[in-house]
Amino acid sequence: MNTFVFSARPYEIPFLLKASPHHAFSFTHQKLTADTVGWAAGHKAVALFTADDASSAMIEKLYASGVKYIALRSAGFDHVDLEKCKALGIHVANVPAYSPYSVAEHAATLLMVLNRKIIEGRRLMLAHDFRLDTLLGFDIHGKTVGIIGTGTIGMSFARIMHGFGARLIGTDPVQNPDAQSVDLTYVSMEELFRSSDIISIHCPLNEHTRYLIAKQQLDQMKPTCILINTARGGIVCTEDLLSALENGRLGGACLDVYEKEKTIFFEDHRDTPDRDELFERLMANPNVMITGHQGFLTREALSGIAATTVKTLDYWDVGKKSPTELY
Numbered sequence: 296m297n298t299f300v301f302s303a304r305p306y307e308i309p310f311l312l313k314a315s316p317h318h319a320f321s322f323t324h325q326k327l328t329a330d331t332v333g334w335a336a337g338h339k340a341v342a343l344f345t346a347d348d349a350s351s352a353m354i355e356k357l358y359a360s361g362v363k364y365i366a367l368r369s370a371g372f373d374h375v376d377l378e379k380c381k382a383l384g385i386h387v388a389n390v391p392a393y394s395p396y397s398v399a400e401h402a403a404t405l406l407m408v409l410n411r412k413i414i415e416g417r418r419l420m421l422a423h424d425f426r427l428d429t430l431l432g433f434d435i436h437g438k439t440v441g442i443i444g445t446g447t448i449g450m451s452f453a454r455i456m457h458g459f460g461a462r463l464i465g466t467d468p469v470q471n472p473d474a475q476s477v478d479l480t481y482v483s484m485e486e487l488f489r490s491s492d493i494i495s496i497h498c499p500l501n502e503h504t505r506y507l508i509a510k511q512q513l514d515q516m517k518p519t520c521i522l523i524n525t526a527r528g529g530i531v532c533t534e535d536l537l538s539a540l541e542n543g544r545l546g547g548a549c550l551d552v553y554e555k556e557k558t559i560f561f562e563d564h565r566d567t568p569d570r571d572e573l574f575e576r577l578m579a580n581p582n583v584m585i586t587g588h589q590g591f592l593t594r595e596a597l598s599g600i601a602a603t604t605v606k607t608l609d610y611w612d613v614g615k616k617s618p619t620e621l622y
């Protein structure tokens with residue numbers, strides 16, 4: 296199927312080409328925007344990533360130019376107006392599961408880098424200052440780790456924390472039977488906030504979870520608590536998070552996502568004069584460890600994303616419904 300791939304990055308293209316010698320791909324590293332939407336004309340399908348603008352207006356333009364299928368190269372689909380797609384009869388599929396280890400291991404990495412002060416330690420080492428005075432961390436062993444969203448990635452993170460010897464609690468409207476294997480106990484959201492030394496967010500962004508973590512929730516957390524968000528930026532109110540950090544109401548934050556990341560991440564902004572003030576405050580805070588949405592960036596995850604995307608196109612090519620369609 297001839298497919299226009301937006302936001303195609305050099306690290307990803309080889310995986311797509313290897314997975315699919317038979318589909319005709321056109322690539323652009325540019326995001327889907329009002330300026331680029333016209334490039335998809337003449338293609339039956341587009342393949343999108345999280346920073347692409349798949350709002351109602353863009354969907355209408357894609358439809359008008361002949362696009363009938365949208366393959367999302369991501370698990371999250373909060374950036375797509377599914378109602379509009381449905382109304383126009385456009386098929387939309389995501390990649391519901393691809394190496395959950397990639398994101399879970401990244402969350403654990405952020406936690407350990409912040410907790411064990413690895414960035415500061417390296418800075419001192421490179422300056423030949425071998426004093427340890429500013430590098431005190433804590434054991435994960437014996438701590439309580441609260442997991443919001445115990446689906447594929449949340450459970451994968453739970454297994455890592457179980458290996459460290461942490462006590463696990465979680466909250467999720469759908470309880471995962473695998474929780475037993477790591478002695479994870481389900482508790483209310485309030486109890487999770489109150490009891491956790493570390494909280495990791497692994498639920499999707501939707502109308503129920505937008506700003507799930509704001510002042511009221513942050514106020515309930517231990518002042519030493521470390522909050523990890525590798526899910527979606529919009530789940531946490533950044534302004535409130537910064538206030539909590541700056542007022543000593545929270546121990547630290549490990550972030551791979553940011554609520555206004557669409558205009559920042561995945562691009563080279565070294566020469567951009569106007570900087571996002573909130574994001575600058577996050578980056579400047581010594582108790583924040585932040586990366587630019589790279590949780591998925593492992594060879595295994597990219598290979599999984601490419602394989603599922605191609606399988607979806609295979610189904611659509613022969614007029615069948617893909618098992619990964621969202622409705």
Ligand code: NAI
Pocket residue numbers: 370371391392395398443444445446447448449466467468469497498499500503504525526527551552588589590591592
């Ligand atoms: P999943 O669908 O397997 O698990 C999500 C879980 O969250 C489900 O068990 C669901 O019941 C639960 N949930 C839904 N609403 C909730 C709520 N209000 N409170 C608590 N739990 C709730 O999804 P998966 O694969 O584990 O991915 C989780 C999220 O991780 C994705 O939605 C996506 O936003 C994010 N993600 C981030 C990546 C990155 O590179 N940083 C890459 C891939 C996914």
